[in-house]
Amino acid sequence: MASSVFLLDLKGKPLIARDYRGDIPLTAIERFMPLLQEREDEEGTGLPVLTENGVTYLHLREKDVYLVALTRKNANAMTLLQFLHQLCKVFTEYFNALEEESIRDNFVIIYELLDEMMDYGIPQITEPKILQEYITQESHILEIMPRPPLAVTNAVSWRSEGISYRKNEVFLDVVESINMLVNPTGNVLSSDIRGAIKMKVYLTGMPELRLGLNDKVMFESTGRTAKGKAVEMEDIRFHQCVRLSKFETDRTISFIPPDGEFELMTYRLNTQLKPLILCECVVETHRGRIEFMVKAKAQFKHRSTANNVEIVVPVPGDADSPKFKSTVGSVKYVPEQSAFVWKMKQFQGGKEALLRAHFGLPSIRDEDPERRPPIGVKFEIPYFTTSGIQVRYLKIVEKSGYQALPWVRYITKNGDYQLRMPDPLTSGESRLPPI
Incomplete structure (x- = not known):
């Protein structure tokens, strides 16, 4: 059970407060921001659950807004945190973005939602589609409250009665x-x-x-x-x-x-x-230039094909004068990312592709350049599960x-799919074939 729910700005000032049980004074929220800062100073990170003087503060941050639930009871913390996440989801469905400005513009409808989503501190209706059936955004003040859909009084609160389709x-x-x-x-x-x-x-x-x-x-x-x-x-x-x-x-x-x-x-x-797409990379640095050779291997079944493959290879921030040659796809230098991106619309299983890249280095560099960020790979393989x-x-x-x-x-x-770069080779003569 939650005693109250607050929406705060980044300074901890309340934007909206809803008291459900009356057993915690609303002034208790003044201790939230100092308590959060103390914990961050001690542990280096903000914990989602804080306790002081018998009051538990459960919170999450979305952009420039804190959502905080207060309770004195031995409540299920995960239930209340999940409710706050669902509250973010509902507000985003209604206002496109949950931020301080959208809250200030929609006080009336937010109070309507808080009253419908929680009763006496207990979560009730949390499905955006059901709420949107009878709490609309057409006006800030709802002059006529339509009859709630049957889903609200039904045990199945996430689905309305009377849905019909010609083709199921x-x-x-x-x-x-x-x-x-x-x-x-x-x-x-x-x-x-x-x-x-x-x-x-x-x-x-x-x-x-x-x-x-x-x-x-x-x-x-x-x-x-x-x-x-x-x-x-x-x-x-x-x-x-x-x-x-x-x-x-x-x-x-x-x-x-x-x-x-x-x-x-x-x-x-x-x-x-094992890597579905493996990239072997050789990097050579020379006076005034740097060269890359990247070999991509599709290490999955021949009958499958990876679509929209992107291989992002980092380069020094001051690199210029790019030259590329690849056996498949297209290559583009993206200076704002300090990388070049190799794109292949389709990459069939069991195949290999080769890329050569050449960049100028206008600045004088040390013999042992700093380690570069890893290569990132993006892909999508339909009709395939690992x-x-x-x-x-x-x-x-x-x-x-x-x-x-x-x-x-x-x-x-791909999710977070990364391949670390090798240490660069430094030599007078290039051992890579010319572009």
Whole structure:
């Protein structure tokens, strides 16, 4: 339970305050900013939960605004922090950006939202789509309050009654982002997979969906044997529509979905991966110039293709007079990033590509130049998953018994994907072929 919720500017001055329980004086917020600064001075970072004199301050910062919830109770901190995150999401949906100026321009509607989203300090309706059905932005003062949608009084607060479509469809995307750090010799220093299952639901009525994955824990708990590879997901996080009790007992993902687009779940796989796109780089420095040779290798299956590949190679900040030659794609010097960007619209699995780059160095440099930032790689591979996760089934049940079409798509893309640069070679004569 939250006793009150505040929106503050960067100096700690209240912009909006909503007291829900009356058990903490509103003047208690004056201690928030000094307390936060004390903790930052002591620990070097601001903690999201601060306590003083029996009052707990839970907070987050969005641009130039602090959102703070106060409580005296032994409240669930994660629930209140999640509520503040959802509050940010709702305000952003309404005002496009959550910042001090947008708050000052929308006092009336913000108080309306605070009253609907929390009752006596307990979170209530937090779905932006449901709130937008009866709290509109057409006027600051709502002269006629329309009847709340049935979703507000229904246990399924994220979906309204009476939704109807001529064609019933469900689109499901399994999107995996690869985080990876590779050293100059090609050895992987760290890697993991961050996955998300995103859905677009266009279904009539109040359907129930059941999703089955090749979940290793499910197979082990039921004593069944997986026909193919089974994956062990960690740090699973679900949308509120998923029945957690059902998942905990038999690992079944059962839910009544929101209408339209939403993120059903996220997960992590902490596993050792080989680079999908490996870049071998040789750098030579000479008096008045620097030369690069970059070889890119697509180390995934031949039948797959990476789209919109970008390889960002850092160069010295004072480099000039760029010259490029590549076997595939196009190359552009981006001086504001101190880098050149090699772009390939498509890069087929098993293929290699070569790039040569030459820059002038007008300033006198030391023999041992400072270590450069790593090479960054961007890509997207459709119909491909690194983890091997599979949608085994997606069942749609609705009392009217209509037929619905489920569509499933897999996408692998880069997350924080970096390859460290080698130390430059310094010699009188270039050992790289001329451009």
